[in-house]
Amino acid sequence: MVSIGAMTLAAFLFFVWPMVAGRVARHVPETWLEPMAEQALALLVGNAKECTGPKGRAELEAMLASLANASGYASPIQLRVVERKSANAFALPGGRIVLFSPVIEKAESADEVAGVLSHEIGHLMKGHAREAIVRHIGAQLVLRMMTGADSSMTGVMLLEHLNEMSHSRKAEREADQLGLAMMQRAGYDPKGLSHFLNRIAKKEGG
Numbered sequence: 494m495v496s497i498g499a500m501t502l503a504a505f506l507f508f509v510w511p512m513v514a515g516r517v518a519r520h521v522p523e524t525w526l527e528p529m530a531e532q533a534l535a536l537l538v539g540n541a542k543e544c545t546g547p548k549g550r551a552e553l554e555a556m557l558a559s560l561a562n563a564s565g566y567a568s569p570i571q572l573r574v575v576e577r578k579s580a581n582a583f584a585l586p587g588g589r590i591v592l593f594s595p596v597i598e599k600a601e602s603a604d605e606v607a608g609v610l611s612h613e614i615g616h617l618m619k620g621h622a623r624e625a626i627v628r629h630i631g632a633q634l635v636l637r638m639m640t641g642a643d644s645s646m647t648g649v650m651l652l653e654h655l656n657e658m659s660h661s662r663k664a665e666r667e668a669d670q671l672g673l674a675m676m677q678r679a680g681y682d683p684k685g686l687s688h689f690l691n692r693i694a695k696k697e698g699g
Contacts, residue, residue: 523586529626530586537575537583537591544574544594553610556603557590560611563678564671566618572610580693582609584616586623600689604676608686611676615668 544550557572570588577593584590590613600606616622673683 523623526586526623526626530589530622533583533585533626534573534589534591537585538573541575541577544576544597549597550574553592553606556607557610559679560607560614560675560681564611564614564618564675566614568617570614570617582613584613584622586626588617590614590617596689599693601692602682602685602688604682604685605689606685607676607679607681608672608683608689611672611679611681612668612686614675615671616664618671619664619667621664621668 553572553574557570561570568588570590572590572592574592574594574597577595579593580595580599581593582591582596590610592609592613596609597606600609669686672686676683676685
C-alpha cells in the first residue's frame with residue numbers, strides 16, 4: 494500500500510514539478526546530467542551507422558563553428574550525424590547535437606542545413622534538454638513510487654520527455670528566435686529553416 498506521504502510527494506512531482514523544473518535545471522551541474530544524456534544519445538544513435546565522410550564532415554564543422562560563434566554559445570558542441578529514416582535533429586545536454594542524415598540529403602541549400610543546426614543550438618542555449626531531463630527525473634520517481642517499476646522503462650520515458658520538450662510551442666519559438674538571429678549574424682539566409690520544414694511537410698504530409 495502506498496502511504497499518504499508517498500502520495501503527496503507523487504502529487505507534487507506530477508503537478509508542481511513540471512512547472513518548476515526549468516528553474517531547477519538552470520542550477521543543476523552539467524556533470525550530474527551526463528549519465529542520462531549519454532543514455533539518450535545511445536537510444537537516439539543505437540546501432541545506426543555514423544556519417545564520417547571527411548569532406549562533408551569538414552563542411553559541417555565549419556558551418557557549426559560559424560553559427561556557434563555568431564550565437565555567443567561558448568561551450569564546445571559535439572555534432573554526430575547518423576543514418577536514420579526521418580529528417581530530424583536533437584539537442585542534448587553537454588553541447589551534443591544529433592543530426593539525422595535525411596536532413597542533409599533532403600536539404601536544397603547550405604542555408605537549410607544551417608537553419609536546422611541553428612535551431613538546435615538555440616535549444617542548447619535555452620537549456621531545453623536540461624529541463625526535459627530534470628522533468629524526467631521527477632517522472633521516474635513517480636513511476637517507481639507508484640508502481641515499483643524498475644529502470645527498464647526509463648529510456649523510453651527519457652526520449653518522450655526530450656521529444657515533448659523540443660516540440661512545446663514555447664521551446665520551439667525560443668529556439669527559432671535564437672536560430673534566426675545567429676543565422677543572420679553568420680551570413681546565412683534566415684528563411685532556410687522555414688523553406689526546409691515547409692517542403693518536408695508538403696512531401697511527407699505533416
